[in-house]
């Protein structure tokens with residue numbers, strides 16, 4: 001039996017962020033991941049501390065942002081791969097009123113570092129933006145493929161990654177330890193994203209999930225390097241390929257792309273792009289969202305060593321690095337979790 005400090009189940013951005021804490025603190029651990037694409041793989045990878053519908057800061061952005069920025073810098077160095085591509089987001093203004101609202105927002109302390117007070121004029125004839133753009137600074141795109149494949153390689157080189165589906169029925173708990181196959185550990189961290197609903201130890205009503213779809217287009221005349229935010233995001237993927245979306249749906253949690261999502265995305269895209277493009281693909285994923293749009297950290301049962309790191313919703317790349325630090329300190333140094341991120345708050349939620 002191999003003795004470990006931690007077993008981590010799931011290697012999306014939550015699992016990776018927690019592994020970084022374990023590496024930093026010289027903990028003995030293994031990771032079990034099925035290798036199936038989760039939400040991290042299906043996402044657009046937008047790293048953005050602002051909410052561009054209402055021109056506000058994202059929840060706790062001031063705390064999450066600097067930790068995440070440093071995290072992606074360090075991980076890029078360790079993996080010798082450029083994981084965060086710093087790129088501004090250009091928010092298309094719909095009208096003069098939006099320009100005015102933007103100007104008001106730039107004066108707010110929490111947004112000063114992120115929203116540029118200068119408006120940009122549109123000089124790209126492929127884009128429909130007569131009122132110009134507001135520029136969001138400090139943002140970028142997480143290169144999710146590089147991150148996921150690079151981190152798998154990094155763990156494989158240390159021989160700590162088991163590429164398999166975790167079998168919940170094989171997990172045993174004895175004398176404040178967990179046992180799984182040939183391993184024993186002090187704690188197990190479940191970071192399975194939206195698939196956590198298949199975990200029999202997880203309170204299923206705590207996650208509601210939210211399906212998101214992207215249409216992939218090829219648009220040789222678009223010549224766009226920044227992230228464009230209109231009624232949909234247009235995300236440059238290189239070689240004239242762009243991810244466009246995403247949708248939000250609570251009606252269907254399958255991973256099947258749908259015609260209705262494609263129609264919705266393309267009709268929105270056509271309001272801001274006026275050159276021709278070709279649809280070359282479509283993808284779907286499920287966001288691990290909660291009822292109150294806050295993360296789920298910690299153990300569900302009192303004094304349990306089955307611990308969850310979930311509920312990252314639609315802002316996983318911003319939140320996960322700091323949440324991993326918070327969870328680690330909670331487990332190792334008994335630092336209490338804030339109620340708003342503690343999974344136990346879901347005990348008061350009605351089961352649906």
Ligand SMILES: Cc1cc2nc3c(=O)[nH]c(=O)nc-3n(C[C@H](O)[C@H](O)[C@H](O)COP(=O)(O)OP(=O)(O)OC[C@H]3O[C@@H](n4cnc5c(N)ncnc54)[C@H](O)[C@@H]3O)c2cc1C
Pocket residue numbers: 009010011012013014015032033034035036037038039040041042043044045046047164165166167191192193194195196211212213214246284285286287288309310311312313314315316317318
């Ligand atoms: C369409 C879409 C667009 C998005 N765009 C953005 C964006 O632009 N910016 C942003 O910040 N966030 C975005 N998100 C949200 C973001 O993807 C999530 O917040 C985040 O990736 C969740 O990470 P996670 O590690 O919790 O879960 P996941 O990324 O789903 O990782 C879970 C991992 O666990 C594995 N797993 C699950 N069950 C088992 C098991 N039993 N055994 C072994 N392995 C298992 C899965 O295979 C997977 O690898 C988007 C999400 C979607 C769906």
